[in-house]
Amino acid sequence: MTHDRSRPLLAGNWKMHQTLAEARALASAVAAASRELAGADIILAPPFTALAEVRRALAGSPVGLAGQNLFWEEKGAFTGEVSAPLLKDAGCSHVIIGHSERRQHFGETDASVRKKIKSALQAGLVPIVCVGESLGEREAGRTMDVIAGQLEGGLDGLDADEAGRIVLAYEPVWAIGTGRTASPDQAEEVHGFIRGRLEESYGGELSSCAIILYGGSVKAANTCSLFKEKDIDGALVGGASLEPGSFIEIVREAIKGRKERQ
Numbered sequence: 001m002t003h004d005r006s007r008p009l010l011a012g013n014w015k016m017h018q019t020l021a022e023a024r025a026l027a028s029a030v031a032a033a034s035r036e037l038a039g040a041d042i043i044l045a046p047p048f049t050a051l052a053e054v055r056r057a058l059a060g061s062p063v064g065l066a067g068q069n070l071f072w073e074e075k076g077a078f079t080g081e082v083s084a085p086l087l088k089d090a091g092c093s094h095v096i097i098g099h100s101e102r103r104q105h106f107g108e109t110d111a112s113v114r115k116k117i118k119s120a121l122q123a124g125l126v127p128i129v130c131v132g133e134s135l136g137e138r139e140a141g142r143t144m145d146v147i148a149g150q151l152e153g154g155l156d157g158l159d160a161d162e163a164g165r166i167v168l169a170y171e172p173v174w175a176i177g178t179g180r181t182a183s184p185d186q187a188e189e190v191h192g193f194i195r196g197r198l199e200e201s202y203g204g205e206l207s208s209c210a211i212i213l214y215g216g217s218v219k220a221a222n223t224c225s226l227f228k229e230k231d232i233d234g235a236l237v238g239g240a241s242l243e244p245g246s247f248i249e250i251v252r253e254a255i256k257g258r259k260e261r262q
């Protein structure tokens with residue numbers, strides 16, 4: 001799946017939720033609604049256990065499939081890990097990398113993010129690379145420094161061709177799962193900053209085409225205003241993607257916001 005900035009990209013991050021039966025029902029509902037939501041690109045990121053089930057439920061629909069994480073080695077004695085080629089084989093087009101929950105609870109660093117990006121790209125997966133500041137960092141006025149550091153550390157060594165194949169997601173840690181969404185102005189400020197950093201590193205052609213998602217308590221009520229911002233190209237949706245009605249409504253609102261932007 002390649003992306004076009006004029007179409008909003010909505011990714012549902014199911015985190016550690018959904019039994020097979022729940023996953024099947026949710027994915028089937030999103031697949032059925034996708035005909036009516038043709039103005040957006042949609043991706044679902046179920047837990048590994050449900051990838052095959054969701055793939056079957058999405059068959060014949062344009063909805064894409066993503067992993068929530070990967071290990072950078074191709075194969076080998078790495079009990080409990082899943083590689084990029086295995087995700088590709090399971091039908092994934094995308095993989096989330098460097099989510100703040102992985103940085104916080106599982107020791108993910110910019111160095112591991114970098115290795116994961118490389119292995120995802122090598123397998124032909126689109127990495128969705130997450131960056132974001134904590135509340136303390138924002139309150140200390142360090143937001144842009146933190147984002148710049150994560151971009152530099154995570155993307156270090158990528159050439160323009162590689163950088164051009166990734167999707168970035170700005171997810172302020174204080175907004176994830178808290179119900180406290182960044183305001184459209186706060187999000188746009190950081191999205192514009194990220195685009196500016198991409199321009200400095202890779203030039204204007206790449207930065208003007210780069211897809212930058214917002215994540216953190218996205219819900220239908222705040223989607224339209226976020227999508228009117230010029231540098232917000234999509235959303236990574238956690239809690240509100242677990243219920244078909246709210247996720248589908250978010251996609252609708254994103255399409256609406258995008259139309260009002262143009």
Ligand code: PGA
Pocket residue numbers: 013171175176177178179215216217218236237238239240
């Ligand atoms: P949330 O999660 O929408 O539940 O805040 C977003 C994310 O962590 O990707």
